[in-house]
Amino acid sequence: MMPSTATAPSTEVSSPPTRRRRSRGNRVAAVLLILMALLMLAPFVWTALSVTKPTDVAFANPPVLSGYTPTLEAFKNLWETTYFAQYLVNTAVVALISTVVALVLGVPAAYALSRFPGYVSAILLLLALVFRSLPRFSVVLPMYDISRALGIYDTNFALAAALVAINQPFSIWLLRNFFAEIPKELDEAAMIDGCTRFGTLRRIMIPLMRPGILTAGVFVFLFAFQEYLTALVLTDTASKTVPVFITTQLGQTLPMLQQAGAAAMLLTLPVIAIAFIAQKYLVAGLSDGSVKG
Amino acid sequence: MRRREFAVLIGPSLLVMVGLLVLPLVRTIQWSFQEVTYGQVGTFVGLSNYSQALTDPRFGRAVFFTLLLTIVVTSIILVIGYLIAVGVNGLGALRPYILGSMLVAYVLPGVVGAVSFSWLFDSNFGGVLNLAIERLTGREFLWFTDTWPNRAMIIAHTVWHLLPFSVLMILAGLQGVPKELREAATIDGASAWKMHLYVIIPTMRGIIGFVCLITIMDVLRTFDSLIPLSPQADAIGNESIMYYVFDNAFRDGSQQLGLGSAVNVLSILLILICLFPFIRDLLKEAKTKA
Structure with a gap:
């Protein structure tokens, strides 16, 4: 069914019987895609169900699907009996700071890489990829090891700095592809009109690049918001983030497990909201930028 | 652009990357030749960390499992990702909803997704999928303690998590295939199957290669998801290379930093080998531009 749908854009040139066959193929494809989309959502929906059940039936086997009153008790418990609020603030602060810093450093660097001709750019880009x-x-x-030696282990600062560095190559890589799409003649025109190189970047390029910068920003934010491994190693209690908190709740008692599920939901909802709002930019950004680069 | 301008624009970013990526990396390489733990100066032991890793059967199992996971997941993702992208490309009003729902799996924090996924299979937590599979097949699978069922679950999770990215990229690529090319092929009487095989896929070689590369890189690094999905990863042979590093070099009680660093260096070599064709293309492109 899939191959026939691919030619859908060119149906206007095909003869009527083929068109009928194609539209049936399209319907089958649409149904399959809807099923697939539901399947992709299943783990998320299942967790949402589990955390809104009363604790005694939340993880019952076989699962209880009806006959209970949905409750937000797990969220209340999470808020009242754990340091979740603090972990959430840590996660958000680290993600926000690292995104802003990553862009402030990355935008000029990516611009320079997209304009400086020859080997230097290629080699730096290669290093970014590696x-x-x-x-x-x-x-x-x-x-x-270094953060312990410097006494900054388990601080939001150390984690944010680490994430800026870790995400920098990807930010540059993505941004550079967006800049490469903007014709060089635009820079030249601006500079003939009296702009300096930095003025061109600030006045012409950054406004033009807004969707690209937004895309890169969303990606870096999402990476930082959900980063587990780095946070696991660089934090202990004071600057623990939500993903680390969730895994420490696993293997504990059922109420704590349900709290972990509630925390997972709270971490996920803003992420999904961001992704939906920025969807247009993400798709456009990916297709205009990184692919053709 | 003048050299000075270039240096000013790129300097801060470069400084951060040298300080926080290159220097740590150099430290890892040094450690890989030392017997060392955190906060201490190591003693040089030559290649013994490497020989210890390479003769450790547990490391062998981790490498085998990681490569198996990489090959299976990458092939599934390329085939299914292409089919889905083609399907989505033919959709009308439904398209943003399908893409939106798929994005959820991609943006879900890795650990969260894996926890949710594990709950679908865990009979202790009233998992719905394991129940459904039991009813359908009449067999009971030990999803968390039996090697192959656990592998199947890990593969399913990894595909679930990484598929949306490849769909997005391939979809973007499909939109870049010139319409004239398809029309010409249709006029020449190409069937849909041949159109894809001989016209569309070759045109998109670059993007498919990129998706393949990114997927391989991501699967080789598997770590987060194993924490919830395979609590006994080592015992049942479903440990990834990164999990092996974590367990040997960071977990309390066994901080063999030298061994962990040696494995890190070995995986870097493996990654460089995978990257090689891509690197070569990039250099070639740079040479023609210069």
């Missing part, structure tokens, strides 16, 4: 693919532990374990 660093993006590194096993995380190969930089995070030394960071742990």
Whole structure:
């Protein structure tokens, strides 16, 4: 069914019988895609159900699907009996700071890379790619050692700094592709009109790049917001983040497990909201930027 | 652009990357030749960390499992991702909803997604999927303690988590295939199957290669998801390379930093080998531009 749908855009050139067959193929494809989308949502929906059940039936086997009163008790417990609020603030602060810093550093660098001709750019870009693919532990374990030596272990600052560095290659890579789409003649025109290089970046490029910068910002924010490994190694109690908190609740008693589920929901909802709002930019950003780069 | 401008624009970013990525990396390489723990100066032991890793059967199992996971997941993702992207490309009004629901799996924090996923399969927590599968097949699977069922679950989770990215990228690529090319092929009487095989896929070689590369890189790094999905990863042979590093170099009681660093260096080499074709293309492109 799939191959026939691909030619849908060109149905206007095909003969009537083919068109009928194609539209049936399209319907089958649509139904399959809806099923698939529901399947993709299943784990999320299941968790949402589990955390809104009363604790005694939340994890009953076989699962209880009806006959209970939905409750937000788990959320209340989470808020009252754990340091969740603090972990959430930590996660948000770290994600926000690291996104802003990553963009402030990354935008000028990406612009320079997209305009400076020749080997230097290519080699730096190559390094960015290699660093993006590194096993995380190969930089995070030394960071742990260094942060202990400097006395900044378990602070939001250390975690944010680590995430800025870890996400920098990807930010540059993505942003550079967006900049590369903007014709160089625009820079030249601006500079003939009396703009300096930095003025061109500030007045012409950044306004033009708003969707691209937004896309990169959303990606970096999402990466930082959900980062587990780095937070696991670089934090202990004071700057623990929500993903780390969730895994420490696993294997505990059922109420605590349900709290973990509630925490998971609270961490996920803003992320989903951001993704939905920025969906247009994400898709457009990916198709205009990173692909053609 | 003048050199000075280039240096000013790129300097701060470069400084951060050198300080926080390159220097730690150098430290990892040094550690891999030392016997060392945190906060101490190590003693040089030559290649013994490497030989210890390479002769450790547990490491062998981790490598086998990681490569198995990578190959299976990448193939599934490329095939299914392409089919879904083609399907979504033919959709009208439904499209944003389908893409939106798929995005959820991608943006869900890795650990959260894995926890949710594990609950679907866990009979202790009233999992609905394990129950359904039991009813359908009449067999009871030990999803968390039996090697192959656990592998199947990990594979399913990894595909679930990484599929949306590849769909998005391939979809973007499909939109870049010139309409004239398809029309010409249709006029020449190409069937839909041949159209994809000989016209569309070759045009999108670059993007498919990129998706393949990113997927391989992401699966090779599998770590977060194993914490909830495979609590006894080591015992049942479903430990990833990164999990092995974590367990040996960070967990309390066994901080063999040298061994962990050696494994890190070995995985970097593996990754560089995977990246090689991509690197070569990039350099070639740079040479023609220069």
